[in-house]
Amino acid sequence: MAINKEWHRSNRMSPKATRAQRITWHAAHRAACACREIPASIRSDVLKLLRSRRKA
Numbered sequence: 206m207a208i209n210k211e212w213h214r215s216n217r218m219s220p221k222a223t224r225a226q227r228i229t230w231h232a233a234h235r236a237a238c239a240c241r242e243i244p245a246s247i248r249s250d251v252l253k254l255l256r257s258r259r260k261a
Contacts, residue, residue, distance in 0.1 A: 209238035228254060
C-alpha cells in the first residue's frame with residue numbers, strides 16, 4: 206500500500222509511547238494510511254478499538 210506521507214508527518218508516535226498510546230496510534234494509522242500491518246503484540250487490542258468505534 207502507498208504511504209500517506211502527510212499523515213505520518215503530522216502524527217508521529219513518541220519513541221516512549223505507552224501501550225495505550227500505541228494502540229490508539231495504530232487504530233488511527235489503520236484508518237488514515239495502513240501502509241503496514243499492525244504489530245502482532247497489539248493487533249487484537251487495536252481491532253477491538255476499531256470495532257467499538259464502528260458501533261458508536
